[in-house]
Amino acid sequence: xxxxxxxxxxxxxxxxxxxxxxxxxxxxxxxxxxxxxxxxxxxxxxxxxxxxxxxxxxxxxxxxxxxxxxxxxxxxxxxxxxxxxxxxxxxxxxxxxxxxxxxxxxxxxxxxxxxxxxxxxxxxxxxxxxxxxxxxxxxxxxxxxxxxxxxxxxxxxxxxxxxxxxxxxxxxxxxxxxxxxxxxxxxxxxxxxxxxxxxxxxxxxxxxxxxxxxxxxxxxxxxxxxxxxxxxxxxxxxxxxxxxxxxxxxxxxxxxxxxxxxxxxxxxxxxxxxxxxxxxxxxxxxxxxxxxxxxxxxxxxxxxxxxxxxxxxxxxxxxxxxxxxxxxxxxxxxxxxxxxxxxxxxxxxxxxxxxxxxxxxxxxxxxxxxxxxxxxxxxxxxxxxxxxxxxxxxxxxxxxxxxxxxxxxxxx
Numbered sequence: 001x002x003x004x005x006x007x008x009x010x011x012x013x014x015x016x017x018x019x020x021x022x023x024x025x026x027x028x029x030x031x032x033x034x035x036x037x038x039x040x041x042x043x044x045x046x047x048x049x050x051x052x053x054x055x056x057x058x059x060x061x062x063x064x065x066x067x068x069x070x071x072x073x074x075x076x077x078x079x080x081x082x083x084x085x086x087x088x089x090x091x092x093x094x095x096x097x098x099x100x101x102x103x104x105x106x107x108x109x110x111x112x113x114x115x116x117x118x119x120x121x122x123x124x125x126x127x128x129x130x131x132x133x134x135x136x137x138x139x140x141x142x143x144x145x146x147x148x149x150x151x152x153x154x155x156x157x158x159x160x161x162x163x164x165x166x167x168x169x170x171x172x173x174x175x176x177x178x179x180x181x182x183x184x185x186x187x188x189x190x191x192x193x194x195x196x197x198x199x200x201x202x203x204x205x206x207x208x209x210x211x212x213x214x215x216x217x218x219x220x221x222x223x224x225x226x227x228x229x230x231x232x233x234x235x236x237x238x239x240x241x242x243x244x245x246x247x248x249x250x251x252x253x254x255x256x257x258x259x260x261x262x263x264x265x266x267x268x269x270x271x272x273x274x275x276x277x278x279x280x281x282x283x284x285x286x287x288x289x290x291x292x293x294x295x296x297x298x299x300x301x302x303x304x305x306x307x308x309x310x311x312x313x314x315x316x317x318x319x320x321x322x323x324x325x326x327x328x329x330x331x332x333x334x335x336x337x338x339x340x341x342x343x344x345x346x347x348x349x350x351x352x353x354x355x356x357x358x359x360x361x362x363x364x365x366x367x368x369x370x371x372x373x374x375x376x377x378x379x380x381x382x383x384x385x386x387x388x389x390x391x392x393x394x395x396x397x398x399x400x401x402x403x404x405x406x407x408x409x410x411x412x
Contacts, residue, residue: 006122007031007048011041011055011067012083017107021054024111030122038062042070050078051125052118054105057084057092065091068100077128077136079121083107083114127327134315139324142287149221151176155214164210170202173217182220182410183213189406191250191271211265215272215335219245222282230282231289235296241281246410247370249275250403251361252354255389259353266354273338273358280322280339287321288314307343319343360385368400370407 008030010021018034025032033050035041038059044050053071057064068080080100085107086092095101103121105114128136151172158169173179180201187204188197198204205213223242230238252274253267260266284292291313299309307317314321323340334351338358341348345355363385385391391399 005029005031006051006125007033008118008122009033009035009041009044009050009053010083011035011038011053011059011064013037013056013059017056024115025118028115030118038064038067041067045071045075045078050075051129052079052081052121054081054083054118057082057086057089065095065100068095072100072141076141077133079125081105081117081121083109124328127324131320131324135320135324138288138314138316138321149218149224151179151221152214152218155217159210159214166202166205166210169210169213170200170205173205173213174201178224179217179220183208183216185410186212186216189409190402191253191406209268212268212271215275218331219275222279230286233285233289233296234293235300236281236285236292241278243370243407243410244365245275245278247365247368247403247407248277248358248361250406251364251399252357254399254402255357255361256353258389258391259357269334270354270357270361273334273354274361276326276335277338277342277358277362278318278322279326279335280318280320283321283325284310284314284318317343356385356388360389364396364399365403368403370403 006029008025010018010032011034012018012021013036015036018036022032022034033044035044038055039062041053041055045053053068055064055067059067064082064084068082071078071080079102082092082095082101082104084092084104092104095104103117105117125136128139154172155169158165158172173183183201183204184198186192187207192208198207208216223238249271253271256263256267256270281292284295292310295306295309295313298304298313299306302309307319310317319340319342323336326336326339334354337348337350337355341355342358342362345352345359348355386396
């Protein structure tokens, strides 16, 4: 056995099931262990660390619910999976919703499907482990990581490596009144320099370009999906958050335009990065509403940054949480990096111009008073930042006026 290999524990009171699992995984590069009861499994967990546990539900004396709830409490970094003949039972499904387990696999299982589920869970585990044990514990306490919004995946399906189905994309977007109106407002906004009225979704797609459309659909779809179930988080009004995101996107695009006036692609990428940079705050408000509210309150009462307060209360920052969610969704690296590095652009290994623009745009959005994102003591942009983006006092006032006009248009 090697300490470098993932360690998996299978728990089932039936010897025949454990034998079948042992035969199934014997060729995998995993260190696998087997327990015939919940108590035996807990005794093994006391002696060594396991990356993943796969447990039956119905077992004598102590069942799988009790076992995995103890694992969640005492070993929160361990990924938890039910392997059960009662996969559709209400209590089993509730265990998934409550965060007792991350996934449920039915008996009898498909060999390839079971192995792929375990492989995928171990890949996610390794990504979390590379960050910190505390981060693993936070992620594994989320009841169920959400899938990408369906409206986004449908729009994304219209884009292939060598072709774009604009008609189909326009048809899909037109079915959603909120997405359609948002797209038309952006297409007609001054930031994209239009000299004519855009009146159809199809024309908006042509004018904005598919990259911008894709990011706008993602932003709107996430906001819609989360806002439907978002608890009332004190200090984090969703409308103000959206205003802040709009402003940061607009300012990012204009800052990059100061450096690369003829490069529309770079400007569009800056817009996308700015729009989605605070995705982690939506995730924190959705998954950890009470703790997030406490972090906002702590930041305000102690006059510290929200990130510092989040680290103390949640164990992770919104930047870490948001970038992990973006990785989980396999979003483009640009978005992952913008989320992760928007408070520390110097740490970004790539696209420093864009990361710097998002960082400064985020600060200016606060300074200009455009909405709120829960941060009660944001940093201030440095003089070096002004010089980098050729920002004079007059230029800053012009930038503020342009952004204000855009935010008012988008918020109406």
